[in-house]
Amino acid sequence: MTGSQSDQALIVLNVPPSLEESVIDWLLVRDDGTGFTSFPVFGHGAGHSRLSAAEQVSGRERRQQFQVQIAATAVDNFMHDIEQSFGAAGIRFWVLPLMASGHFMTH
Numbered sequence: 001m002t003g004s005q006s007d008q009a010l011i012v013l014n015v016p017p018s019l020e021e022s023v024i025d026w027l028l029v030r031d032d033g034t035g036f037t038s039f040p041v042f043g044h045g046a047g048h049s050r051l052s053a054a055e056q057v058s059g060r061e062r063r064q065q066f067q068v069q070i071a072a073t074a075v076d077n078f079m080h081d082i083e084q085s086f087g088a089a090g091i092r093f094w095v096l097p098l099m100a101s102g103h104f105m106t107h
Helices: 017-028 053-058 072-086
Strands: 002-004 008-015 033-043 061-071 092-098 101-103
Touching (some): 017 033, 017 072
Antiparallel strands (some): 002 101, 008 092, 033 061
């Protein structure tokens, strides 16, 4: 295993499916992250007014989640830029300290 503790953060974005391609394009041109991971997820919560009828019946909202590893010192700039680029698009986010990261390698 190669890995280390670092001054990195993990930014998690839950994005409406309609923004998936736009967010991918936006992330691909940035140079402050080490790459990102994306996958479909479902949001659950009390805010049913913004859900479609089908989502209200099923009790879940389709979202696309992105996870971006980034230097902790770059988080504020990243968050400012995404807010400027996507504004009130309904993106939910979390910023978490990253205790360690790395790759498992074969010996």
